[in-house]
Amino acid sequence: MNKIAVSSLCSLGLALLLAGCGQATDSSHGSAGAGPASAGAPSAGGSSSGGSSNGGSSNGSAGTGSPTSAGTSASAGASAGAPSGAAGAGRGGSGNGSAGAAGATVGAGGSAPGTAGSSGADVIVTIKNGDFWQDTAGNRIEAHGAGLIKVADTWYWIGEDKSGNSGGFKAVNCYASKDLSHWEFRRAIITKQTSSELAASDRIIERPKVIYNDTTKKFVMWLHWEGANYATAEAGVFSSDTVDGNYTQVRHFRPNDRMSRDDTLFKDDDGKAYFLSSSNENQDSSLYDLSDDYTNMKSQISTLWPGAYREAPAIMKAKGHYFIVNSTATGWDPNQQKFSTATSMQGPWSALANLGDATGFDTQTAFIIPVQGTKTTTYIYAGDRWQDPDLKGSKYIWLPLKISGDTKLVLDFYDSWQLNVTTGEWSAGGSSNSGFIPHAGWSLVSTDSQETAAEDGHATNAFDDSPSTFWHTQYQDAKPEPPHEIVIDLGASYSLTGMRYTPRQDDNQNGMVKDYEFYVSSDKANWGSAVKTGSFGTAKSPTTVTFTAKPGRFIRFVALNEANGKAFNAVAELDVAGTPL
Ligand SMILES: [Ca+2]
Numbered sequence: 001m002n003k004i005a006v007s008s009l010c011s012l013g014l015a016l017l018l019a020g021c022g023q024a025t026d027s028s029h030g031s032a033g034a035g036p037a038s039a040g041a042p043s044a045g046g047s048s049s050g051g052s053s054n055g056g057s058s059n060g061s062a063g064t065g066s067p068t069s070a071g072t073s074a075s076a077g078a079s080a081g082a083p084s085g086a087a088g089a090g091r092g093g094s095g096n097g098s099a100g101a102a103g104a105t106v107g108a109g110g111s112a113p114g115t116a117g118s119s120g121a122d123v124i125v126t127i128k129n130g131d132f133w134q135d136t137a138g139n140r141i142e143a144h145g146a147g148l149i150k151v152a153d154t155w156y157w158i159g160e161d162k163s164g165n166s167g168g169f170k171a172v173n174c175y176a177s178k179d180l181s182h183w184e185f186r187r188a189i190i191t192k193q194t195s196s197e198l199a200a201s202d203r204i205i206e207r208p209k210v211i212y213n214d215t216t217k218k219f220v221m222w223l224h225w226e227g228a229n230y231a232t233a234e235a236g237v238f239s240s241d242t243v244d245g246n247y248t249q250v251r252h253f254r255p256n257d258r259m260s261r262d263d264t265l266f267k268d269d270d271g272k273a274y275f276l277s278s279s280n281e282n283q284d285s286s287l288y289d290l291s292d293d294y295t296n297m298k299s300q301i302s303t304l305w306p307g308a309y310r311e312a313p314a315i316m317k318a319k320g321h322y323f324i325v326n327s328t329a330t331g332w333d334p335n336q337q338k339f340s341t342a343t344s345m346q347g348p349w350s351a352l353a354n355l356g357d358a359t360g361f362d363t364q365t366a367f368i369i370p371v372q373g374t375k376t377t378t379y380i381y382a383g384d385r386w387q388d389p390d391l392k393g394s395k396y397i398w399l400p401l402k403i404s405g406d407t408k409l410v411l412d413f414y415d416s417w418q419l420n421v422t423t424g425e426w427s428a429g430g431s432s433n434s435g436f437i438p439h440a441g442w443s444l445v446s447t448d449s450q451e452t453a454a455e456d457g458h459a460t461n462a463f464d465d466s467p468s469t470f471w472h473t474q475y476q477d478a479k480p481e482p483p484h485e486i487v488i489d490l491g492a493s494y495s496l497t498g499m500r501y502t503p504r505q506d507d508n509q510n511g512m513v514k515d516y517e518f519y520v521s522s523d524k525a526n527w528g529s530a531v532k533t534g535s536f537g538t539a540k541s542p543t544t545v546t547f548t549a550k551p552g553r554f555i556r557f558v559a560l561n562e563a564n565g566k567a568f569n570a571v572a573e574l575d576v577a578g579t580p581l
Contacts (some may be wrong), residue, residue: 122422125181129397129415135175135185143173144384144394146366147209147265149219149243154178156243158208158221159366161188165392169198169205172223174244179421180371180380186244190221194238195249202228205236207312207366209265210243211273213294219243220294222265222275225252233259235277237295255288255297262311264367266345269317274301274345278311282329285310287345302347310338310352316368316379319406325355325381327364332386334359339409356381356411362388363397373424379403380419381411400426402466404456412466428465436500436575439463441491445524445554449473449480451568459486462557462571470504470572472511484569485558487524490576493553496520498577499532501557502542504570511570512538512563518545520552527556538563542573551581 133141143159150156154176161171171188190208192199204226210219218239225236234254238247254260255275263277273294279286285304288297304310304324312327325339337360338352363383371378378400385395400417402410419426427438442463450471451457457472473484499518504511517530531547555576559569 122420123179124418124420124422125179126416126418127181127398129395129399129413131395133183133396135183137185139185141175141183141185141396142171143175144366144386144396145207146382146384146396147207147221148367148369148382149210149212151212151243155180155369156186156210157183158189158210160206160208162391162394165390167204167391168201169203172205172208172221172247176244180369180419181421187246189240189244189247190238194247197249197252200227204230207263209263209367211265211267211294212243213273214271216293217241218293219245219247221247222263224261224263224277226261230261233261235260235263235275239295250295255286256300258286258300260286262313264313264315266315266317268345272345274315276304276313276315276324278313278329279303280306282309282311283307285313285324285326289345301345302349304340304347304349305352308352312365314365314368314382316370316401318370318377318379318403321406323368323409324349325365325368325401325409326352327360332391334362334364334386336360337363337365337383337411341407341409350407353408355409357413361397361399361411361413368401369398371419371421371424373420373422375423375425377424378419378426402464404469408456410466410468412468435498435577437490437494437578439465439575443489443491445487445489447471447473447486448484449478449568451475453477457570462486462574463488465573467502467505467572470511470570472504472570473568475568479567481567482562482569483558483560485556486571486574487554487556488574489524490553490555493522493551493581494576494578495549495551495581496531496547496555496576496578497549498544498546499555499557500542500544500573500575500577501536501571502573502575503536503538503540504572505540509538509564510562510566511568512536513559513569513571514563515560517558517560518547519556519558520550521554521556522552524554524556530558536563544577546577549578 135141142161142163143157144162146157146159148155148157157175159173161173164170172190174186174189175183176186177183206224208221208223210221212219218241221238223236225234226232234252236252237250239250240247258279259281260277260279261282263275265273265275267273273290275288275290277286284306287301287304289299289301291298309329310326311329314325316323320343322342322345323339325337327337328335336358337355339355340349340352342349360383363385366384367382369380369382371380381399381401383397385397388395399411399414404410414428417426417428427440444460447459450459451474454476455472459471461469462471471486474480501513513536515535518532519527520531521527531550532545534545536543557574562569
């Protein structure tokens, strides 16, 4: 983001709190004073490497602490209790094993049940989007245009202080957390006192990102260094011996003599580091590799998407693929976020493809946080909802970034969702899924048809928690005629009482289901009569229907025809309601 603030963009008055439990970590917050930054090698920003500092060690140290630290627990509970409890109840314990059990802890509402640490239960936090997030002292978190880095078992969130309600430089702040939920303010790590140049009245500092250099043992920060009217357009470089220490200014300059505005840093698994920034009056994106000590540019690797006006970049790596997420340049107003992928930082990078809705759910990309757990890695899209309605009212919106196949990113909005910090798993929750059985244990038994060539119409898209993806029956090759059906194993038996159909959410009506039948079975052989039959319209909103309770573990959804008489069908999401047996 740059240019001058223009209009207020946010229409939603969503209440958002960073709720959660994770009480195991509270105790260590309470006693942790100055930075434990020297311990262990930090995980690379944006990369999923460095997993050695994850999981077990984090649990172990957290578990030894007494969960009675009044200060942090109290403040966290005060801000997070109610919504956290609601979310916990919404999830229920159904089918998620340890996650379900810990859900009860979430449901208790951040009031320090005190068992999470000593029992070794998973740490599960609820991320609630839409309102201000507070630190453990009860103050509003001021860390916009964020960069995050994990050091040993602690995440550090570094970002711009916008409490002055101005785009001008006030400070770069640093917060620390062991669960990505309870954030302790450490200090302003760059201030107007850091250098005389920073004290200039027209100084603007944006998008600070930090990586760790394993050789020099220094934390190196790159940021967007500006002056009046954004005409300076430089990169600034700082370094520090500790992640939350006082950074010293190394240089500010134009890499390769090019303008440099919105930026990001990325440290790869092999220790090589990269800087990406908007250049040429934001028209181009310039990618550089860094010197061995990370404090200077080594060379410019490429100029990406010339003339496309991309800014707000973030980089991640997953399954051997690199991804860049960015926005276009519309000042503080939100716009369509896009992504590109490559198998090497050298490229070639794919054409930009849309991510999320047309306004990035009223956000602009700031960073992607890899949360590597014992089972998987969740990548969190960390966005800024700027000017909501003014600059000091800007919010943080964190959403799980889904990877479809190896090369496609999918972003959906959730008012609230759960992150299992221990396992790295996430799940949708909160109001949108309240009362419905989690998809986590579901698997596909069969379908009569799925399109996998012309587009990703896999049947499993009907229960992947993403309204953006859908099961679409085949329309190339065999093109089977309706009826079409999908049979799903819920993974456990329930007394089922309701079903929800979510049609495809894009602007295409092809495949909308008209008449349907819905069956429940305990053995996927004997289905009996349909528990529900009916007809859907062409509205994009989900439809929920109820029926007389029937026990079963398998469900069968049959689309008898299509709203416009076509031969194929599409379903974005199927949900069922019921109680475990
Ligand atoms: Ca879906």
